[in-house]
Amino acid sequence: MEPTKEVLCIVPSCGRPLHTPIRGARGLCYKCYAAANFQIKRGKTTWAELERLGLALPAVYKMTDRVFSTAFKQAKAGGAS
Numbered sequence: 001m002e003p004t005k006e007v008l009c010i011v012p013s014c015g016r017p018l019h020t021p022i023r024g025a026r027g028l029c030y031k032c033y034a035a036a037n038f039q040i041k042r043g044k045t046t047w048a049e050l051e052r053l054g055l056a057l058p059a060v061y062k063m064t065d066r067v068f069s070t071a072f073k074q075a076k077a078g079g080a081s
């Protein structure tokens with residue numbers, strides 16, 4: 001395994017380390033995520049546009065959730081009781 005690399009916010013001029021990556025935060029630190037979310041709520045942009053601009057990663061957390069819940073169910077079903 002590679003040593004754990006510090007994950008940085010994908011906004012180049014930010015570069016803040018993601019000490020605690022937020023689930024579904026699209027590669028943004030919490031400040032950038034909050035700022036992006038604010039613009040979206042105000043109708044200034046969309047996640048799709050931010051993805052195109054390279055200012056957000058596609059949301060992949062749902063897939064991860066499914067992987068986890070499948071593994072969890074399997075573990076429970078075949079589990080050591």
Ligand SMILES: [Zn+2]
Pocket residue numbers: 009010011014015016028029030031032033
């Ligand atoms: Zn940031």
